[in-house]
Amino acid sequence: MSTSSFSLNDGTSIPALGFGTGTALMKQDAVDPTKTALRTGFTHFDTAQMYRTEDQLAAALADCGVPREKLYVTTKVAELKEGETVKDALQESLSKLKLDYVDLYLVHAPMHFSGRMKEVWKEMEAVKREGLTRSIGVSNFEIQDFEEFLSEATIKPAVNQIEFHPYVLGAFESLLEYSNKHGIRLESYGVLAPITREPGGPLDPVLSSVRTRLEQTWGKPVTEGQVLFKWCLQKGVVVVTTSSKEDRMKEYLAVLDMPDLTPEEMAEIDAAGRKKDRGDPELFGRYKQYVQLVRSRETNAQG
Numbered sequence: 001m002s003t004s005s006f007s008l009n010d011g012t013s014i015p016a017l018g019f020g021t022g023t024a025l026m027k028q029d030a031v032d033p034t035k036t037a038l039r040t041g042f043t044h045f046d047t048a049q050m051y052r053t054e055d056q057l058a059a060a061l062a063d064c065g066v067p068r069e070k071l072y073v074t075t076k077v078a079e080l081k082e083g084e085t086v087k088d089a090l091q092e093s094l095s096k097l098k099l100d101y102v103d104l105y106l107v108h109a110p111m112h113f114s115g116r117m118k119e120v121w122k123e124m125e126a127v128k129r130e131g132l133t134r135s136i137g138v139s140n141f142e143i144q145d146f147e148e149f150l151s152e153a154t155i156k157p158a159v160n161q162i163e164f165h166p167y168v169l170g171a172f173e174s175l176l177e178y179s180n181k182h183g184i185r186l187e188s189y190g191v192l193a194p195i196t197r198e199p200g201g202p203l204d205p206v207l208s209s210v211r212t213r214l215e216q217t218w219g220k221p222v223t224e225g226q227v228l229f230k231w232c233l234q235k236g237v238v239v240v241t242t243s244s245k246e247d248r249m250k251e252y253l254a255v256l257d258m259p260d261l262t263p264e265e266m267a268e269i270d271a272a273g274r275k276k277d278r279g280d281p282e283l284f285g286r287y288k289q290y291v292q293l294v295r296s297r298e299t300n301a302q303g
Contacts, residue, residue, distance in 0.1 A: 008158040009183035015044035018240040022051035033244045034060035040249040046240045048076035054096035076108040086123035105133035110145040117149040125155045143178050164188035166273025187238040202275040210265050229255040
């Protein structure tokens with residue numbers, strides 16, 4: 001299964017690999033890494049109101065020479081000011097991006113709209129109907145968050161962007177089933193966490209074994225990160241990643257041409273992932289820490 005894009009429930013499609021301008025590039029100069037990503041072959045770019053990189057993404061795209069219809073741009077609304085609407089926030093983002101529309105607009109997290117999601121989602125539907133975004137979706141949503149508004153939605157979320165890798169597989173089992181039931185495509189950030197943030201776990205020997213087999217089959221070097229990417233893609237999950245290194249970007253894109261993992265290898269990775277006790281009582285605790293970091297940095301800058 002070698003695919004470069006996935007279909008969404010609204011009839012559009014999304015590139016399977018995206019380049020993110022948040023987290024590692026937040027509050028930094030994201031222009032040069034994004035230009036490198038464009039030159040390397042990425043066409044799917046992910047930003048957000050909270051990342052403060054929308055204007056930098058615009059600068060990178062301005063003279064890239066790639067037609068707008070060949071690009072896929074995602075941004076997200078984090079919070080609304082007093083009296084501000086979703087449309088107001090999106091128009092501000094579009095102004096920074098120097099675009100007439102985005103391809104995907106996401107509600108960044110339910111914690112910012114507690115008790116208001118029915119109202120907010122109706123506004124999301126409205127900006128899609130107006131053509132300001134081709135698709136709408138959410139990020140960091142659990143089943144109970146969907147239950148707050150989905151029954152009254154006239155347009156279902158096309159995407160739910162979450163932290164997704166083998167070590168959260170057990171925690172997200174029911175969310176995966178729910179997403180499949182409603183045709184909501186999962187999009188992953190943090191897919192490399194098992195080797196970057198949580199090394200030394202039960203997944204390590206499995207990734208090493210699969211990597212060795214793939215190298216023999218493909219006849220090219222393979223990294224354990226590529227194995228994780230391939231695992232994710234074969235589950236039908238879009239991958240958003242980032243790097244400032246051109247070689248690493250090429251490595252990521254090469255996954256699209258890499259041989260598939262066998263059903264047995266997929267099952268071995270699943271089983272090893274479920275063995276890991278992350279000790280995280282909150283599935284999206286990392287996102288909340290990220291929000292606190294952003295606010296702390298902004299407070300310090302104002303001081």
